[in-house]
Amino acid sequence: MKKVYINSIASVSAQKTFDNAEFLNDFIDHEGIEIPVVNPNYKDFIPPAAARRMAKGIKMSIVASKIALQEAELEAVDAIITGTGMGCLRDSEKFLSTLIDNDEQYLTPTSFIQSTHNTVGGQVALELQCKGYNFTYVHSSNSFESALVDAKMQLAANEENTILVGGVDEIGEHTFKLQELVGHVKVKPVKVSELLNSKTSGAVYGEGANFFVLSNEKQESSYAQLMAVKMYNTLPKEALSETIKAFLSANELQVEDIDLLVLGCNGDIEFDDYYDILGEGGFNETQQAYYKHISGEFNTASSFGFWLASKVLKLQTLPDLVKLNDIKSSDFKTVLLYNQYRGENHSFTLLKQC
Amino acid sequence: MSKGVAITGMGIISAIGNNVEENYQSLIESRKGISRISKIKTNHVNDIMVGEIAFTNEEIAAQLGLKSDNSFTRTALLGCLAAKEAVENAGIDNVDDYKTGLISSTSVGGMDMTERYYYESFENKAVQKYIESHHAGDSTQKIAEELGINKSFVTTISTACSSAANAIMLGARLIKSGELDRVIVGGADCLSKFTINGFKTLMILSDTYNTPFDENRKGLNLGEAAAYLVLESDALVQKENKTVLAYVKGYGNANDAYHQTASSENGDGATLAMKKALKVANYNAADIDYINAHGTATGNNDLSEGRAIIRVFEDTVPDFSSTKAYTGHTLAAAGAIEAVYSILALQHNVVYPNLNFKTQMKAFEITPELQLKKKPIQAVMSNSFGFGGNCSTVIFSKEP
Numbered sequence: 001m002k003k004v005y006i007n008s009i010a011s012v013s014a015q016k017t018f019d020n021a022e023f024l025n026d027f028i029d030h031e032g033i034e035i036p037v038v039n040p041n042y043k044d045f046i047p048p049a050a051a052r053r054m055a056k057g058i059k060m061s062i063v064a065s066k067i068a069l070q071e072a073e074l075e076a077v078d079a080i081i082t083g084t085g086m087g088c089l090r091d092s093e094k095f096l097s098t099l100i101d102n103d104e105q106y107l108t109p110t111s112f113i114q115s116t117h118n119t120v121g122g123q124v125a126l127e128l129q130c131k132g133y134n135f136t137y138v139h140s141s142n143s144f145e146s147a148l149v150d151a152k153m154q155l156a157a158n159e160e161n162t163i164l165v166g167g168v169d170e171i172g173e174h175t176f177k178l179q180e181l182v183g184h185v186k187v188k189p190v191k192v193s194e195l196l197n198s199k200t201s202g203a204v205y206g207e208g209a210n211f212f213v214l215s216n217e218k219q220e221s222s223y224a225q226l227m228a229v230k231m232y233n234t235l236p237k238e239a240l241s242e243t244i245k246a247f248l249s250a251n252e253l254q255v256e257d258i259d260l261l262v263l264g265c266n267g268d269i270e271f272d273d274y275y276d277i278l279g280e281g282g283f284n285e286t287q288q289a290y291y292k293h294i295s296g297e298f299n300t301a302s303s304f305g306f307w308l309a310s311k312v313l314k315l316q317t318l319p320d321l322v323k324l325n326d327i328k329s330s331d332f333k334t335v336l337l338y339n340q341y342r343g344e345n346h347s348f349t350l351l352k353q354c
Numbered sequence: 355m356s357k358g359v360a361i362t363g364m365g366i367i368s369a370i371g372n373n374v375e376e377n378y379q380s381l382i383e384s385r386k387g388i389s390r391i392s393k394i395k396t397n398h399v400n401d402i403m404v405g406e407i408a409f410t411n412e413e414i415a416a417q418l419g420l421k422s423d424n425s426f427t428r429t430a431l432l433g434c435l436a437a438k439e440a441v442e443n444a445g446i447d448n449v450d451d452y453k454t455g456l457i458s459s460t461s462v463g464g465m466d467m468t469e470r471y472y473y474e475s476f477e478n479k480a481v482q483k484y485i486e487s488h489h490a491g492d493s494t495q496k497i498a499e500e501l502g503i504n505k506s507f508v509t510t511i512s513t514a515c516s517s518a519a520n521a522i523m524l525g526a527r528l529i530k531s532g533e534l535d536r537v538i539v540g541g542a543d544c545l546s547k548f549t550i551n552g553f554k555t556l557m558i559l560s561d562t563y564n565t566p567f568d569e570n571r572k573g574l575n576l577g578e579a580a581a582y583l584v585l586e587s588d589a590l591v592q593k594e595n596k597t598v599l600a601y602v603k604g605y606g607n608a609n610d611a612y613h614q615t616a617s618s619e620n621g622d623g624a625t626l627a628m629k630k631a632l633k634v635a636n637y638n639a640a641d642i643d644y645i646n647a648h649g650t651a652t653g654n655n656d657l658s659e660g661r662a663i664i665r666v667f668e669d670t671v672p673d674f675s676s677t678k679a680y681t682g683h684t685l686a687a688a689g690a691i692e693a694v695y696s697i698l699a700l701q702h703n704v705v706y707p708n709l710n711f712k713t714q715m716k717a718f719e720i721t722p723e724l725q726l727k728k729k730p731i732q733a734v735m736s737n738s739f740g741f742g743g744n745c746s747t748v749i750f751s752k753e754p
Contacts, residue, residue: 080609085489085491086489087512095551095552096465096468096469096472096548097472099469099547099548099551100469100472100473103397104396104397104398104547104551105397107554107555108555109552109555109556109615112551112552112555112556113556113614113615113741115552116512116741116742117490117513118512118513118514118740118741118742118744119741119742121513121742121744122609122741122744123742125609125611125742125743126611126612126613126614128611129611130611131608131610131622131623131626132608132609133608133609134607134608134609134742134743134744135511135513135520135524136511136512136513137509137510137511137512138463138489138490138491138510138511139490139491139508139509139510140489140491140492140495142491142509143491146509146510149509149533150524153527153528153531153533154527156531157531177476178475178485178488179485181475181476181482181485182485182486231507231509232505232506232507233456233495233498233503233505233506233507234498234499234504234505239505243505299489344495345491345495345508
């Protein structure tokens with residue numbers, strides 16, 4: 001079995017994260033119930049004529065893919081694996097509202113084509129001319145983790161050597177309104193720096209694309225080693241602590257070996273207690289970080305957590321704005337991530353300094 | 355590590371039958387399930403034909419014993435029926451006996467309810483329960499719950515019309531690597547106005563019965579269906595002394611990287627996928643006895659796929675046919691539907707006729723099998739190709 005490394009990272013998020021030379025240097029304290037991405041200059045990566053036709057999710061993903069390949073000093077990858085909860089949601093909505101509003105008339109294919117969940121994976125393959133393995137996972141908050149499990153399995157077995165793995169989702173106006181209706185979104189706008197103090201239900205939504213080159217060969221640019229990823233469709237609160245301990249011991253680790261616990265808490269008082277079970281329980285003496293005040297909540301927001309953990313392991317520094325407690329680790333060797341959304345689709349991801 | 359990937363159960367519901375036995379009878383009696391659409395009100399009713407399942411949502415919900423306030427979309431309902439048949443067929447009493455996962459696939463997800471209540475949700479609280487059922491992972495979560503799969507590996511794949519083939523592929527790899535002992539794999543897609551209109555704008559829907567590999571083919575018929583397989587490791591099969599229906603012998607996935615919706619003229623991606631699958635199976639082209647082709651009956655697919663088959667098999671193209679004329683194109687579910695048909699072909703040693711064929715294609719000389727043909731079959735290749743350049747091939751065999 002070969003070891004698996006994160007050789008490059010790329011992020012388009014609600015903060016200026018697309019420049020890998022920086023690490024959350026300037027923080028924008030957005031206020032709202034949905035937070036917009038800081039757009040890179042798309043023209044630097046995509047010809048303007050092509051960009052105009054492209055869905056936001058495709059544009060963000062192509063930029064992130066290109067940055068990731070550049071940093072890994074690659075012209076091509078062997079495979080592309082994408083995770084997306086909803087795909088190019090705006091195009092799905094556009095096609096569906098036109099269909100309903102105009103009684104099945106005046107429809108054009110472009111938005112239908114882009115509404116297909118694997119359109120991002122297909123477009124990135126087209127852009128990179130990658131004829132290799134190409135999968136798209138669409139399983140809510142475990143979409144990105146499914147992609148990680150798949151990539152890790154192939155790299156460990158030496159079936160492929162370099163795989164581009166990404167998570168992407170976009171906000172759609174109509175779907176957002178529906179999610180507001182059922183209380184998934186916060187009612188009152190919050191300042192994102194105060195996200196965890198809102199004491200209200202619902203999340204602040206976001207969008208973004210985070211892509212990574214994973215490889216079974218370590219190189220100068222490598223950020224970390226991907227040790228393990230485990231997904232659970234259900235995980236009752238009472239089973240959480242024992243399950244995470246079993247996960248650690250399967251990887252020959254104990255709670256004390258974890259230098260940083262990165263949690264997916266999003267300020268929703270109805271579901272953040274899952275994170276408290278770990279944060280205030282077994283890991284109360286472990287340094288902790290969170291990130292959804294930066295990324296916002298979306299099905300593949302955990303790919304931003306993966307970005308954050310990779311960056312911490314390479315730079316050996318943790319920005320103050322993501323710190324969740326005052327405990328300080330002397331250095332960052334092993335990082336554990338935990339995420340779930342609305343009590344379903346839980347994941348543990350383990351990264352190690354390399 | 356498991357060397358072989360055994361198939362120990364299968365379940366299916368499609369326009370030609372509500373279970374495995376009914377589907378097989380329709381296949382050998384050349385009975386197609388294509389008709390005018392009845393369950394969805396669309397302006398295109400006279401311009402298209404579809405492969406529709408007779409059961410109403412209420413009928414399926416009753417069969418599954420669901421409460422009336424359930425939030426199951428049609429995709430989830432169809433998926434549950436087929437997945438339960440598969441698990442029963444595999445003789446599984448308790449899914450917790452072994453590390454069991456679920457990999458489902460869908461392209462429409464909960465679109466049938468979303469399109470129905472797109473605006474009504476804002477006024478009618480009673481239909482808001484479907485808001486959370488929209489995303490593609492929802493039907494999978496519900497199937498897992500119905501099967502009693504908890505705290506486990508559960509995921510959803512959506513690679514358009516190749517989705518379920520990819521679910522089988524991932525499942526096989528998880529068994530081989532030892533990650534899981536058992537995994538239920540497949541896909542489900544229901545008909546929706548969204549897909550009907552989408553394919554309509556692409557101008558690839560036939561207004562009559564679809565005719566795969568015919569020179570004058572006019573396009574595809576959409577269909578709805580669900581099918582699942584139970585895959586188990588060597589160790590489990592041995593320990594439980596299980597009956598094995600067939601094996602997942604090889605698989606290959608490649609991207610055409612040519613166009614978002616069209617296949618390259620010479621089928622580059624398809625050729626790669628078939629070659630990779632043969633390599634994984636450690637087979638030569640001559641080891642394949644029957645190809646269950648993707649054969650959607652669109653101008654583009656059948657040309658591209660036919661050329662790719664010739665590139666891979668050269669002068670010795672095995673018997674091949676498309677079963678899309680029976681079921682319509684069931685999108686994300688197609689790979690699983692045709693997996694069940696491939697396994698049935700192995701079990702009964704039959705090649706199904708490619709229905710509705712009249713005129714030989716001019717682009718090449720290969721002709722699909724037109725009659726029901728009995729012959730010994732050791733290995734079947736099943737192709738599934740989709741939007742986004744996704745090309746997948748799975749090989750099923752009698753021997754591990």
